Amino acid sequence: MDEGRHDPEQDFAEYFAARRDAVRRAAYLLCGDWHRADDLAQTAFVALHRKWNHIRNRAATDAYLRRTLVRAAIDESRRPWRRERQLERLPEPEPAGARLDEQVVTRADLLAGLREVPPKQRAVLVLRYFEGLDVAGVAAVLGCSEGNVKSQTARGLARLREALGEEVEAGG
Numbered sequence: 001m002d003e004g005r006h007d008p009e010q011d012f013a014e015y016f017a018a019r020r021d022a023v024r025r026a027a028y029l030l031c032g033d034w035h036r037a038d039d040l041a042q043t044a045f046v047a048l049h050r051k052w053n054h055i056r057n058r059a060a061t062d063a064y065l066r067r068t069l070v071r072a073a074i075d076e077s078r079r080p081w082r083r084e085r086q087l088e089r090l091p092e093p094e095p096a097g098a099r100l101d102e103q104v105v106t107r108a109d110l111l112a113g114l115r116e117v118p119p120k121q122r123a124v125l126v127l128r129y130f131e132g133l134d135v136a137g138v139a140a141v142l143g144c145s146e147g148n149v150k151s152q153t154a155r156g157l158a159r160l161r162e163a164l165g166e167e168v169e170a171g172g
Contacts, residue, residue: 016045023069029126030073032115040076044069046093051087056092067141071132074133077119109164116163124149 003043023044027037047068048061114122120142127138138149149164 043072074119111156113163117159125156
């Protein structure tokens with residue numbers, strides 16, 4: 001291979017290595033289960049790999065991957081055979097640091113509350129408040145209007161507040 005040419009498989013492998021953890025975390029926030037999150041992340045990366053050689057604008061890759069991930073999560077939630085299981089304990093190591101008990105309770109409560117929010121509203125909340133996208137960015141990922149994102153955000157936050165039984169701070 002010429003030194004001036006890039007290997008597309010190597011480019012994809014590097015992109016995958018750089019983004020896999022963030023995509024997996026976003027998938028977990030969308031579905032609330034690490035095993036399903038792994039499946040959703042894999043689905044998104046497989047779809048991206050299929051298109052990799054045809055992507056002209058590499059700057060749009062993150063947006064394509066987010067859109068694929070969110071659509072996979074919403075589609076998966078609509079499957080009639082999907083059944084959620086409640087676990088006594090999250091299947092991940094507990095974070096270290098001060099006030100560990102409060103961090104775990106807050107995190108567990110938030111994740112439980114997110115599971116109570118309908119899939120599309122949950123996707124909007126995850127994209128806005130965990131992925132840091134603005135309204136226009138979320139609209140682009142979901143393929144809907146900015147007004148729809150705003151109304152889904154308001155409904156999702158209301159549902160999350162209801163599920164948590166307390167005030168939810170939304171700084172964005």
